[in-house]
Amino acid sequence: MVRLSDDLLDALREVINIGVGKAAGTLNELLGHHILLEVPQVVVLGPDEMAAHLCQRPDETVSLVVLQFSGQFSGLSTLMFTSDSASKLVDLLVGEETPVDELDVIKTGTLTEVGNILLNAVMGSIGNLLGSRLSYTIPTYQEGALGQLLQPIIRQESAALEVTTRFTVQSRQITGEFLLLFEVLSFDTFVAALETALQG
Amino acid sequence: MARILHVDDSSFSRLQIGKVLKGAGHELLQADNGRTGLLAVQEQTPDLIITDILMPEMDGIAFLEALRDQGNRIPVLVVTADVQHDTRSACLSLGAVALLNKPPRDDALLSAVDRALGRGGA
Amino acid sequence: MEPLSDSLLLLDAVPIGVLVLSEQLLIRCWNRILADWTGVSSEQAVGRPVAELAPQLTTPRYLSRIRPVFAGGPPVLFxxxxHPHLIPCNRPDGAPRIQQTTVTPLSLDGTTHALLAVQDVTDLVLTARESRQLHQQALDEIRRREEAEEALQAGAQRLRAIVENTVEAIIVINQRGVIEEFNPAAERIFGYRALEVIGANVRMLMPEPYRAEHDGYLERYLTGGASHIIGVGREVTGRHKDGGTFPLHLAVGRMALGDGVAFVGVLHDITDQKRLEEHLRALSMRDGLTGIYNRRTFDEALEREWRRALRQGQPLGLVMLDIDFFKRFNDSRGHQAGDACLKAVAQSVASAVYRPADLAARYGGEEFVALLPETGPEEAARIAERIRQGVELLAIPHGASDVAPQVTVSLGTASIRPRADQDAAQLVNLADQALYGAKSNGRNRVVAAPAVPSPGGAVTG
Known part of the structure; x- marks a missing residue:
């Protein structure tokens, strides 16, 4: 697997930062509150590291929005919220008076949309930099134990970019973990495209 | 032709914006957060400051506040990924002359720089 | 506008609303389902700007998300x-359709279009809501039965004491609507003594048109259909003995009595609660310190007026202003004086705009705005100058200002005749930049933005 140089990693972090900034603008309008952003952290994980990473908390309940992309490079783009962050977001978006029975429907709808906003902004920002056209599926929402949700996904992938982005709304901290998982060979293509884009 | 200090934690962003400024004949100084930015302002007295907002250690808002408290008269231009309106108002009310969203178009950046320099110590 | 090829006619067969938009936001396809929902036929819709049929879609908050789709970006979900009502349309019963919308890129004639698939999920949402209500009703029924049994055991006397002393008004009627019980709390809120109403029909406590409908309710309930009022509390209107009407919260329970039934109504007067709600709503539009409209009200008005100006081809004017050296004023004169100054300037701004559609608001900190529908650049600048003079005439001593011995303001004005490819933020940006021009050119002055915004020259925002 190709390793990313510090320069490439920094460029990637900035491009993702721009995407997250744009998403924050959209979320700001939906929430009606200012969103305090933090600098996102970006880490490259090889297949072994991914598995090791998962083993730390396989039973944790998470909400996962998944977007598949294909083209010059292919893979999955996922956004994960812990159940704590997920319920804070739903509270902020639809109000706390929501009846518990309706919560599941509402949660699925609103979190899919929040995931859609963040994933689109980040993928759009990367796509702009690389000038590559990708095809996307419609995003899907899943909820359950982290290990069960991610295990079948990561087994087929070669490498991942893990981005942790934290933001605070109305003094409530929300953490989203963004995983960009590449199919075999796609990661190398991605890195090559990144290098070309930065030289241009 | 001016001495411009660019404060941004991303070396990528410093490189991209630096290329455009140098291409227009400006002299370039760089710092990677608000704290090192303040030192550079004191030691090198640039004609214009360009700053990012989201930075570790001392972010752009704290940097703008510190500049204001020191009675700074050097014009400040903000270039940030944060497109929220409150961020914009906060920067402008702290004395920034204009705000551009990342990534700035080359022509938009240069014309904002020219306008900021034309205003002098406003 | 070219009609779409026949293959797209199959979109008429799918059970979802389909709308295809060109990058210029013109409607290229409007399928039969959408025609059914909106009453606008495909022939009427195709070729028109989508802003005319679904204005929400062209507001910046939606457009900024849809735009990337034209560049081949990922699908967008609403x-x-x-976003329940993106495309304005109702169900046959008049209730707005609750929609789920997915926007995907679609390549047509060599360019990328946006395909909006609109699913009517009203039934899903309502079913979820209904099942929750049924569940709640079942629980309520069980609780009522338990309570009734308890009450029986506690004895009739205790029950009477409760009815007599409770703050809730209780009225019991028989199946013909005749009042059998009327407790002291009911006497208080309706103004009648129990003796005056017992034996009379409960209709006397209702204003028209509810009066005439009530017998129908009872009839329907007794002939088997469940009444919508049984078991579920709701707001109704009551009629006082003096003829006045007032809002009530009413919950009705059914009570089996030998071979007949009686209905127990528990009511309370919600006049005060209503008044409070009104008051809170009014407050939420206002800025707490200055009493003029707040930022949120301005933002909403801006979007509304922008759309109106776009539809009517009228100019929309905006004045943005800022108190000069306000921080120094605060530092030298103290925060109380600062607040008083903000209030006085706010009043001055509000009194300078007096047409009904004009709106003066506090934009934040020491910044104010005046939104001026149907106002061109010259008129906007004149109004700004009026504001500037008004503030000067307030003659609030400053002492720490570089420009004048009294409090002054700097103002930026702009006016745009909106086009479909612009958004309201551009007007704000122009006025904002003009304001900074006013500040950097010596303050205490009005600077007007250039009449036509140059597409490349403005700072990107």
Whole structure:
């Protein structure tokens, strides 16, 4: 697997930062509150590291929005919220008076949309930099134990970019973990495209 | 032709914006957060400051506040990924002359720089 | 506008609303389902700007998300929870359709279009809501039965004491609607003595048109259909003995009595609660310190007026202003004086705009705005100058200002005749930049933005 140089990693972090900034603008309008952003952290994980990473908390309940992309490079783009962050977001978006029975429907709808906003902004920002056209599926929402949700996904992938982005709304901290998982060979293509884009 | 200090934690962003400024004949100084930015302002007295907002250690808002408290008269231009309106108002009310969203178009950046320099110590 | 090829006619067969938009936001396809929902036929819709049929879609908050789709970006979802009524259309019963919308790129004639698939999820959402209500009703029924049994055991006397002393008004009627019980709390809110109403029909406590309908309710309930009022509390209107009407909260329970039934109504007067709600709503539009409209009200008005100006081809004017050296004023004169100054300037701004559609608001900190529908650049600048003079005439001593011995303001004005490819933020940006021009050119002055915004020259925002 190709390793990313510090320069490439920094460029990637900035491009993702721009995407997250744009998403924050959209979320700001939906929430009606200012969103305090933090600098996102970006880490490259090889297949072994991914598995090791998962083993730390396989039973944790998470909400996962998944977007598949294909083209010059292919893979999955996922956004994960812990159940704590997920319920804070739903509270902020639809109000706390929501009846518990309706919560599941509402949660699925609103979190899919929040995931859609963040994933689109980040993928759009990367796509702009690389000038590559990708095809996307419609995003899907899943909820359950982290290990069960991610295990079948990561087994087929070669490498991942893990981005942790934290933001605070109305003094409530929300953490989203963004995983960009590449199919075999796609990661190398991605890195090559990144290098070309930065030289241009 | 001016001495411009660019404060941004991303070396990528410093490189991209630096290329455009140098291409227009400006002299370039760089710092990677608000704290090192303040030192550079004191030691090198640039004609214009360009700053990012989201930075570790001392972010752009704290940097703008510190500049204001020191009675700074050097014009400040903000270039940030944060497109929220409150961020914009906060920067402008702290004395920034204009705000551009990342990534700035080359022509938009240069014309904002020219306008900021034309205003002098406003 | 070219009609779409025949293959797209199959979109008429699918059970979802389909709308295809060109990058210029013109409607290229409007399928039969959408025609059914909106009453606008495909022939009428195709070729028109979508702003005319679904104005919400062209507001910046939606457009900024849809735009990337034209560049081949990922699909965009609008969930029914956050955006239930993207395309204005009702169900046959008049209730707005709750929609879930997915926007995907579609290549047509060599360019990328946006395909909006609109699913009517009203039934899903309502079913979820209904099942929750049924569940709640079943629980209520069980609780009522338990309570009734308890009450029986506690004895009739205790029950009477409760009815007599409770703050809730209780009225019991028989199946013909005749009042059998009327407790002291009911006497208080309706102004009648129990003796005056017992034996009379409960209709006397209702204003028209509810009066005439009530017998129908009872009839329907007794002939087997469940009444919508049984078991579920709701707001109704009551009629006082003096003829006045007032809002009530009413919950009705059914009570089996030998071979007949009686209905127990528990009511309370919600006049005060209503008044409070009104008051809170009014407050939420206002800025707490200055009493003029707040930022949120301005933002909403801006979007509304922008759309109106776009539709009517009228100019929309905006004045943005800022108190000069306000921080120094605060530092030298103290925060109380600062607040008083903000209030006085706010009043001055509000009194300078007096047409009904004009709106003066506090934009934040020491910044104010005046939104001026149907106002061109010259008129906007004149109004700004009026504001500037008004503030000068307030003659609030400053002492720490570089420009004048009294408090002054700097103002930026702009006016745009909106086009479909612009958004309201551009007007704000122009006025904002003009304001900074006023500040950097010596303050205490009005600077007007250039009449036509140059597409490349403005700072990107």
């Amino acid at each position: 969930s029914p929870q956050l």
